[in-house]
Amino acid sequence: xxxxxxxxxRVKPVGRGAKVCAAVLAATLDELAEVxxxxxxxxxxxxxxxxxxxTVYRRWxxxxxxxxxxLTEHVAADLPIPDTGDVASDLRELAxxxxxxxTVTHLGVAATMxxxxxxxxxxxxxxxxxxxxxxRRAAPLVTRAVERGQLPEGTDPALLLKSLIAPIYLxxxxxxxxxxxxxxxxxxxxxxxxxxxxxxxxxxxxxxxETH
Amino acid sequence: xxxxxxxxxRVKPVGRGAKVCAAVLAATLDELAEVxxxxxxxxxxxxxxxxxxxTVYRRWxxxxxxxxxxLTEHVAADLPIPDTGDVASDLRELAxxxxxxxTVTHLGVAATMxxxxxxxxxxxxxxxxxxxxxxRRAAPLVTRAVERGQLPEGTDPALLLKSLIAPIYLxxxxxxxxxxxxxxxxxxxxxxxxxxxxxxxxxxxxxxxETH
Numbered sequence: 001x002x003x004x005x006x007x008x009x010r011v012k013p014v015g016r017g018a019k020v021c022a023a024v025l026a027a028t029l030d031e032l033a034e035v036x037x038x039x040x041x042x043x044x045x046x047x048x049x050x051x052x053x054x055t056v057y058r059r060w061x062x063x064x065x066x067x068x069x070x071l072t073e074h075v076a077a078d079l080p081i082p083d084t085g086d087v088a089s090d091l092r093e094l095a096x097x098x099x100x101x102x103t104v105t106h107l108g109v110a111a112t113m114x115x116x117x118x119x120x121x122x123x124x125x126x127x128x129x130x131x132x133x134x135x136r137r138a139a140p141l142v143t144r145a146v147e148r149g150q151l152p153e154g155t156d157p158a159l160l161l162k163s164l165i166a167p168i169y170l171x172x173x174x175x176x177x178x179x180x181x182x183x184x185x186x187x188x189x190x191x192x193x194x195x196x197x198x199x200x201x202x203x204x205x206x207x208x209x210e211t212h
Numbered sequence: 213x214x215x216x217x218x219x220x221x222r223v224k225p226v227g228r229g230a231k232v233c234a235a236v237l238a239a240t241l242d243e244l245a246e247v248x249x250x251x252x253x254x255x256x257x258x259x260x261x262x263x264x265x266x267t268v269y270r271r272w273x274x275x276x277x278x279x280x281x282x283l284t285e286h287v288a289a290d291l292p293i294p295d296t297g298d299v300a301s302d303l304r305e306l307a308x309x310x311x312x313x314x315t316v317t318h319l320g321v322a323a324t325m326x327x328x329x330x331x332x333x334x335x336x337x338x339x340x341x342x343x344x345x346x347x348r349r350a351a352p353l354v355t356r357a358v359e360r361g362q363l364p365e366g367t368d369p370a371l372l373l374k375s376l377i378a379p380i381y382l383x384x385x386x387x388x389x390x391x392x393x394x395x396x397x398x399x400x401x402x403x404x405x406x407x408x409x410x411x412x413x414x415x416x417x418x419x420x421x422e423t424h
Contacts, residue, residue, distance in 0.1 A: 038250060131387050162387065163402050166378035174381050175343050175374065190375050190406040197405035199398075 023049040024056055028070035037067065081138050087145035088192055094141065095164055095184035102172055103179050135161050152198045159200040163191045235261040236268055240282035249279065293350050299357035300404055306353065307376055307396035314384055315391050347373050364410045371412040375403045 027049035031040050042063055046053040060066040079101060082093035139157035146155050167187040171177040194200065239261035243252050254275055258265040272278040291313060294305035351369035358367050379399040383389040406412065 127386075128388060159398075162382060163379060165386075166382040167375060169382055169386050170374060170378040173385055174339075174377075176340060186371075186411070189411045190402065193406040193409035193411050194402040197409070199401045199405050 020049075020051055020055060021059065024051065024059070024066070025070045025073050028066055029073075032067065032070065040067070042066065079134075079137075081141055083141070083144070085148075087141075087148070087150040087195075088188065090141050090145070091164060091188035091192055092185050094138065095168065095187045096181055098165060098168055099179045099181065099184045102168070151195050152201055154201040155195055155198075156200050156202040159202070160191060160195055163194060163200065164188065232261075232263055232267060233271065236263065236271070236278070237282045237285050240278055241285075244279065244282065252279070254278065291346075291349075293353055295353070295356070297360075299353075299360070299362040299407075300400065302353050302357070303376060303400035303404055304397050306350065307380065307399045308393055310377060310380055311391045311393065311396045314380070363407050364413055366413040367407055367410075368412050368414040371414070372403060372407055375406060375412065376400065 024045060027045045028040070031045050031048060035044070040063065042056050042060075043053050045066065046056045049056075056066065060069065079097050082090045082097070084090050084093065135158045138161050142151065142155055142157035142160050145151040146153060151160075164187055167190060168179060168183055171179055171183055177183075236257060239257045240252075243257050243260060247256070252275065254268050254272075255265050257278065258268045261268075268278065272281065291309050294302045294309070296302050296305065347370045350373050354363065354367055354369035354372050357363040358365060363372075376399055379402060380391060380395055383391055383395055389395075
């Protein structure tokens with residue numbers, strides 16, 4: 001996704017307008033984190049951003065478009081891709097960054113992306129673009145490991161990366177267990193063992209290599 | 213969890229009352245599957261069950277307790293645990309049963325358990341009991357494999373089973389990709405490779421062996 005492109009049908013803000021816009025989007029993320037999508041109101045967002053409700057409605061026709069814009073901004077924020085020279089450290093580091101991202105930085109936002117709000121077609125689309133973008137950015141971690149001979153030829157980056165994040169999201173969204181560095185290291189160990197055994201080679205994947 | 217025990221504070225139904233109760237709980241699951249928790253109304257549940265709204269309110273004080281009871285009933289429904297004599301087939305079969313369970317049988321119910329409704333403490337509790345129960349029931353699949361020498365001594369059943377289900381829930385809840393037998397087989401292959409490499413031995417797990 002191009003972080004520079006404004007959503008269709010809305011004018012890209014500049015100057016004072018841009019500051020108001022940024023404040024409203026940040027307030028929306030904060031509200032999402034605090035009360036969740038179901039309880040989010042435009043009034044509370046406006047109050048938090050220090051603007052009048054009508055200022056919000058002038059730019060966003062409803063709560064849904066506001067939330068979609070806020071999540072799109074969030075998606076544009078990047079995570080660094082580790083490059084330590086060793087695939088085991090790289091995977092542990094990447095998994096630890098995800099854990100930190102989900103727990104410290106954006107817990108409520110993550111909860112929103114995977115809550116009832118995820119049923120909105122626009123938010124499901126934000127989510128798909130998010131992961132396609134993440135996997136594309138992180139792919140060099142895998143291809144470099146293959147080039148160094150640390151992983152089998154033909155290892156599919158997206159398959160491997162999904163395996164890496166799966167145990168982390170399981171604890172966050174399904175079993176409701178805490179996330180910590182041990183969670184990340186365990187996820188990295190599972191994925192590395194499977195990768196070395198050739199489980200993520202594209203031709204072994206039986207059509208699982210599409211990103212969505 | 214004991215499927216025989218009635219929720220505290222409610223009388224266990226018998227006779228005609230039991231039939232009405234079962235019809236209402238089934239209607240609640242169907243409504244959850246169709247419209248989701250956010251849009252579920254007691255009125256629609258009553259209509260679907262063929263009873264008057266007041267009949268529902270006589271047994272359940274509100275929408276929340278009704279949903280909790282319906283999900284608890286759902287949890288009591290069991291999945292068979294494969295026992296083919298080979299751990300690879302057992303894991304594939306168990307993963308395929310989960311895929312079928314999530315996609316064909318109870319897609320909407322799964323969506324509810326992991327949606328905004330999951331923020332209700334009662335539903336989060338139902339979820340924790342569900343997984344503790346599932347892992348306990350499926351543990352013999354792992355211990356039998358260890359006894360047969362197909363997996364390393366000390367393999368932790370809950371750790372292994374979480375790894376097995378993680379890629380399936382990732383596709384269901386996070387990346388929004390379709391679930392099929394290939395999804396299940398891929399999850400089984402990842403888990404088997406990691407298990408053989410000793411990743412799920414309890415002493416290697418750095419405190420990840422608690423169930424919640």
